[in-house]
Amino acid sequence: MSVQELTSGKLLELYGRMFRIRTVEERLAQVQAAGELPGPVHLYIGQEAVAVGVCAHLSDQDWICSTHRGHGHFLAKSDEIRKLVAEVYGRASGVCGGKGGSMHVADVSKGILGANGIVGGGIALATGAALSAQTRGTRNVAVVFFGDGAANQGVLLESLNVAALWKLPLVLVCENNGFSEFSPTATVTAGEIWKRATPFGIPGEPVDGNDVREVWSAAGEAIERARGGGGATLLEMRTYRLRGHVEAEKSFLAKSYRSDEEVERRREREPLRVALAALRGARIAPDAIAAAEDKERAAVQAAFEYAAAAPWPQPEAAFQHMFA
């Protein structure tokens, strides 16, 4: 699937979705700093192109599994902004009833098996979802988003092996955002991650993860291959985490693991700027872009107002849902 196939209308749509994610995450940063959230949040700012470019190819019957930095994947595949924000606020009307919080946002009705608090935890789940899609004879696929940190979990090797052996309809999307928690990736990761596909005989590819057009194109090809019975693909999306591993990390870190200059330098090519430049290049009217942004801002504002006012769960709910 080539970048040229991406229409300017579709590009604007992708930009709108990225803008929505960015707006939610920036607002979460604010309310977290203001002490309004019960727990920690890991923000997706700087990586929006990956979730949006990939999920653009998926239906509600295709499955995704994601990471502790999972708000973006959720918002890329589900329209339930209010339910996501309410979940992060720990409220009863959150998408998981307040049981999961930020690291477990999931909308199963939309094919989102959930964010995951275990680094690499989604890899085996998505492999199973792909096995399920194949065994049931569907043309659905499973996509797992995981970080460069998770690429160093042993389960990735196990998954690549079975996915290759069984030609599973699985797309492994590694988001290399430059950091494994507080360690620069190069200090904890040998070689290049996309090349880890090669020994298993499945396609691997590095992708500019900050350009939604490139993500859309590479993911479209991998997903099409998986749907057609061509098996798994490993995509390494090269991106950059503009926020910390976790919000408010400077309050407990004794020293910094990257310079402010580095972050500012990387901001020049962050995905919204890249997409905006592309929209201008495609001669999308500035008014159309501004209208899309305004629409998203309003929706996000409404979601936060809703969540902040939403009722807390009843304490009895803590004792439900262990078993079906």
Add this chain to the structure above:
Amino acid sequence: MAKKRMVQAINEAIAEEMERDPSIIVMGEDVHISPVGDTRGLIERFGAARVRNTPISESVMSGMAVGAAATGLRVICHLFYGNFIYTGFDAIANQAAKLRYMLGGQVKLPILYMAMIGGGRSVAAQHSDSMHPLLMNLGGVKIVMPAAPGDAKGLVKAALRDDNPVFLLQAAGRGGEAGEVPDGDYVIPLGKAEEKRAGDDVTVVALGSMVKPALKACDELAKQGISASLIDPRTVVPMDYDAILGSLRRTGRLVVVDEARKSCSVASEIAATVAERGFHLLKAPIRRVAVEDVAIPYSPVLEKAVIPGHQRIVGAVLEIAGSEGARRHG
């Protein structure tokens, strides 16, 4: 009704359920050839799409089971030796046991994890553990531990119709033993104990592999005039406390026998719960018969020293019931 080995009973139950429900698949190491015997013949009957012979990769297997179960399949995940539960434990503890809860009930996870547990065959510490207490402590998984082929068939069928992760922990040394197995659709509800021997002087609760020595202990005790009520919970989660307390109401004395290490064993849990709920029924202190806090050794002499046999059960009963029971009956 026919006499069958436990592995045959399990095999029969799986095959019947796979016939009944096309969403059931089997995955595991060597399930095509089935060294244990419980999945023998399934690949020929149901094909390689439903019977997946896997690499030795418990991390991905235990998690794949969760992903496949959440998305429309019923999964039998065969982990072979119980100790391999540890190598696949991340997805068991962090996903299988919690995903439904964390997601506020959005998913059902119909998974049957199967493994052989316990010692007695000189396979040493890394193939002889009994990890049902560890699994019980996870909270989100059910556990069945059949001690007889008939129970195995009924419990496997119930487990395969349950919408939750269930562990079938089969006593390693027990697969070859024969027993009566009802024909056809024989289902034992999870959480229902069976009184394998009726008695009035002492309640012996024995789990899984310990039912056999407990039966022998009951025979010995009978010779000494002590009548023991032997309760086989069959299911560890949920535990049938009503059956245990019901027996205790008659006997007032309790011995719990478990092949797990004593610290935090299921015997400990039963003892604690009975102390809370049935203290008024107790005429004597509760006794636990379990493995001391050591690993399971290799040499048969050492292994025998560690794993409870019938004499230790008899000894424990005599400690709390011996004199009075003998007086009453003798």
